[in-house]
Amino acid sequence: MLAVFLLFSPSFTKDKKATKITFDEKAAWTYIRDMSTDEMRGRQSGQPSGVMGEEYVASKFKEWGLEPAGDDGTYFQNFTIEHRHVAEGVKFEIITARERRDFYYGDSWRIQRYSGSGHFSAEIVFAGYGIHAPEKKYDDYAGVDVKGKVVMFATGSPQKLAKELGDAANTEKKIEAAQKLGALGIIAFQPSPGTGRFYGIGVRKEQYDPDFVILSIESHVTDFIFKDLKTETSYLFSEIDGKGEPQSFATGVRAFVSINSIFDEKRATRNVLARITGSDKKLKDEYVVIGGHMDHLGVSPMGDVYNGANDNASGTAVAMEIARVMKLNNAKPKRTVVFAGWAGEEQGLLGSRYYAEHSPSIEKTIAYINMDMVGHGSGNVPFRGEYYGPHIWELLEKKLPKEIMEYVKPGRGGPGGSDHSPFLQKGVPAFAIMTEGHHFKYHRPGDDIDLIKPEILKRVGDLVYAAVQILASEPGDFIEPMRQEAYYLKYEDLTNFKFEPLAHVVKAHGDAKDSHVDLQVAVVEEKEELSGAELRADIINNLFDLPERMKKAKGLSLYAPNRSISMNSRQGKTTVMLGLKGVDSFRDNPKWAKILVEQGLHFAVVEDSSFLFGDGGLSEEGKTFIPAVNSSGLLLLFKGLAAAQTKVLLEESKKPMVFLERKLPDKEILELIKEKEFVLGLILGADEDPAAYFKKLNDAKEAIGSRYLMIVNENCLWGSTGKDQMLRVISEMVKEKYESMDFFYLFSSTFTSVLRRAGS
Numbered sequence: 168m169l170a171v172f173l174l175f176s177p178s179f180t181k182d183k184k185a186t187k188i189t190f191d192e193k194a195a196w197t198y199i200r201d202m203s204t205d206e207m208r209g210r211q212s213g214q215p216s217g218v219m220g221e222e223y224v225a226s227k228f229k230e231w232g233l234e235p236a237g238d239d240g241t242y243f244q245n246f247t248i249e250h251r252h253v254a255e256g257v258k259f260e261i262i263t264a265r266e267r268r269d270f271y272y273g274d275s276w277r278i279q280r281y282s283g284s285g286h287f288s289a290e291i292v293f294a295g296y297g298i299h300a301p302e303k304k305y306d307d308y309a310g311v312d313v314k315g316k317v318v319m320f321a322t323g324s325p326q327k328l329a330k331e332l333g334d335a336a337n338t339e340k341k342i343e344a345a346q347k348l349g350a351l352g353i354i355a356f357q358p359s360p361g362t363g364r365f366y367g368i369g370v371r372k373e374q375y376d377p378d379f380v381i382l383s384i385e386s387h388v389t390d391f392i393f394k395d396l397k398t399e400t401s402y403l404f405s406e407i408d409g410k411g412e413p414q415s416f417a418t419g420v421r422a423f424v425s426i427n428s429i430f431d432e433k434r435a436t437r438n439v440l441a442r443i444t445g446s447d448k449k450l451k452d453e454y455v456v457i458g459g460h461m462d463h464l465g466v467s468p469m470g471d472v473y474n475g476a477n478d479n480a481s482g483t484a485v486a487m488e489i490a491r492v493m494k495l496n497n498a499k500p501k502r503t504v505v506f507a508g509w510a511g512e513e514q515g516l517l518g519s520r521y522y523a524e525h526s527p528s529i530e531k532t533i534a535y536i537n538m539d540m541v542g543h544g545s546g547n548v549p550f551r552g553e554y555y556g557p558h559i560w561e562l563l564e565k566k567l568p569k570e571i572m573e574y575v576k577p578g579r580g581g582p583g584g585s586d587h588s589p590f591l592q593k594g595v596p597a598f599a600i601m602t603e604g605h606h607f608k609y610h611r612p613g614d615d616i617d618l619i620k621p622e623i624l625k626r627v628g629d630l631v632y633a634a635v636q637i638l639a640s641e642p643g644d645f646i647e648p649m650r651q652e653a654y655y656l657k658y659e660d661l662t663n664f665k666f667e668p669l670a671h672v673v674k675a676h677g678d679a680k681d682s683h684v685d686l687q688v689a690v691v692e693e694k695e696e697l698s699g700a701e702l703r704a705d706i707i708n709n710l711f712d713l714p715e716r717m718k719k720a721k722g723l724s725l726y727a728p729n730r731s732i733s734m735n736s737r738q739g740k741t742t743v744m745l746g747l748k749g750v751d752s753f754r755d756n757p758k759w760a761k762i763l764v765e766q767g768l769h770f771a772v773v774e775d776s777s778f779l780f781g782d783g784g785l786s787e788e789g790k791t792f793i794p795a796v797n798s799s800g801l802l803l804l805f806k807g808l809a810a811a812q813t814k815v816l817l818e819e820s821k822k823p824m825v826f827l828e829r830k831l832p833d834k835e836i837l838e839l840i841k842e843k844e845f846v847l848g849l850i851l852g853a854d855e856d857p858a859a860y861f862k863k864l865n866d867a868k869e870a871i872g873s874r875y876l877m878i879v880n881e882n883c884l885w886g887s888t889g890k891d892q893m894l895r896v897i898s899e900m901v902k903e904k905y906e907s908m909d910f911f912y913l914f915s916s917t918f919t920s921v922l923r924r925a926g927s
């Protein structure tokens with residue numbers, strides 16, 4: 168190791184006469200080596216090993232003379248994380264009357280989320296499904312004493328009683344019962360062997376008790392517990408399932424348990440931040456941030472150290488080396504450059520999220536570049552984020568040196584997987600670098616320094632260093648208005664409800680690429696002068712060469728129920744869903760609705776629906792029309808119904824329908840919509856004020872939830888008027904802290920799911 172150290176030791180020359188110093192991959196390599204020694208214990212945030220990693224990065228920044236950019240003039244940004252940790256050195260043995268066996272962690276048993284610690288040898292009580300519901304006349308704890316013992320129970324509930332028992336069969340209720348009755352812990356298993364590996368069980372963090380252990384075992388351990396008993400689980404469960412009667416008993420078999428497992432809701436941890444303050448009076452208040460996560464997985468319960476050299480000492484080291492070289496070169500960027508080592512990435516992007524949500528500078532950050540796993544691979548360097556920061560990529564593409572551009576592979580990008588995500592969600596153009604090719608020993612012991620390729624670090628380092636220099640000093644305004652809103656518009660699957668004729672859609676948007684419109688409804692129009700069979704022939708004619716036409720439209724993809732819209736959008740394509748404008752084509756013969764559905768039509772917009780209604784109910788025609796449409800699978804979208812008519816449809820239609828409304832319907836109708844799983848499409852009028860519209864939308868959401876509600880725009884969303892109006896609605900949604908699921912439903916999913924329900 169010593170020879171290697173000398174060979175790769177960076178030269179900290181202060182020689183000012185020297186030409187500009189370039190990124191030194193050998194230096195970066197030494198930081199990775201230092202961070203991935205066994206002594207570093209895998210740098211787990213919230214553990215002493217995490218602190219060691221943090222101290223290391225900060226000490227280097229200090230050594231090189233970088234300005235601290237953390238709290239109170241330090242390099243550290245303090246925050247807390249919800250932290251779970253199992254200390255190494257766990258033990259689990261089963262002691263029967265004849266034998267004692269030690270089981271291997273991970274292969275045979277696991278410690279479940281929110282388990283506490285335990286050091287004991289205690290008798291195992293078999294308690295069937297572990298359900299304690301005397302009020303429902305079922306109690307697996309009746310007649311057995313579990314105080315000071317370990318309860319073993321199966322997941323699930325007796326088939327016969329599943330409905331009656333309801334909540335009482337939830338894992339959290341089972342654990343609550345064992346805790347209340349004084350057990351030391353539980354061992355959960357799967358009742359029927361051959362169901363595969365045991366996965367996590369649902370425990371709430373409120374159930375954490377520092378002295379109560381929550382374990383799971385694989386079926387071969389269950390078999391061993393029963394090995395010398397005069398009964399077996401298959402018999403016991405057939406009795407429980409068959410008779411609905413508990414079969415609990417104290418087994419006489421003991422478990423020896425020794426584990427230290429903690430859950431801490433507020434465990435202190437730290438991001439490490441350094442900066443070079445910008446030299447331009449104005450631009451210094453703008454930021455370019457580069458970084459990567461310092462933390463990794465720590466040590467396994469069995470004592471394996473996860474060194475995480477590639478994941479992600481590598482990305483941290485590249486950011487550090489760029490900081491060192493910039494400082495050494497006496498760089499004077501116009502904007503402020505921040506170098507970040509994030510904590511808590513492996514526990515859920517916690518450090519970068521904290522930074523994005525708490526640093527006021529985020530509003531003035533023009534771009535973020537993330538590096539995560541940049542030490543392996545074949546040499547190409549993907550640079551993902553083009554779709555979310557096209558203006559940034561455009562600049563880089565123009566200005567990056569040719570020899571760098573040769574190996575940079577720009578990509579669409581998007582949130583997920585690493586620390587660029589919280590930046591994107593704040594609207595900051597964020598780019599993610601993970602080198603191309605195979606990454607060895609991902610999240611396994613063995614992700615060590617000897618697999619790191621310095622020449623790959625060099626490529627990444629040169630790229631990011633050059634990009635930082637360009638971004639930090641290019642004059643101009645790179646902070647786009649409403650960029651957080653624009654992120655939602657781009658990221659979430661948005662439906663354009665401007666019902667345009669199919670021919671127009673193909674002509675105007677056929678070549679669209681990466682549009683913010685993800686689902687476009689298109690209609691086949693009914694010719695006024697035609698009716699009956701002639702009209703049907705005209706429509707079918709219209710659909711005749713549809714597949715051909717769609718194939719030519721490279722930016723579009725035809726809607727198919729089994730293919731998600733986001734799959735198409737990730738390929739840069741807009742999904743087109745076809746419907747009818749009007750229902751004249753099958754009024755004389757409602758059975759045709761089904762045939763039209765088979766031809767690829769999914770919905771019909773009904774503006775003139777008076778023919779459906781008679782005195783206080785459906786008209787004679789309505790009485791045959793509605794059931795025929797119900798069984799066809801066609802979804803009807805009604806416009807301009809009176810409240811009484813809406814109620815009739817809510818009562819008479821067996822399948823859900825959509826009501827397009829400008830105003831909120833009355834309470835009774837709203838309740839019926841929710842109860843019957845119909846949908847309210849709240850129309851965003853062409854001239855409507857976005858904030859006023861949002862108020863209505865929010866009221867509707869409070870009444871029926873976002874699942875049965877959708878935003879129906881009148882302005883075309885491809886154009887700037889419609890887009891701006893929608894951005895302002897999104898702005899209100901963001902302010903009101905709408906969750907991702909709300910966007911998902913309101914923009915597209917409510918529509919596609921009601922379509923599925925209508926079609927089933």
Ligand SMILES: [Zn+2]
Pocket residue numbers: 460478479512539540585
């Ligand atoms: Zn990582």
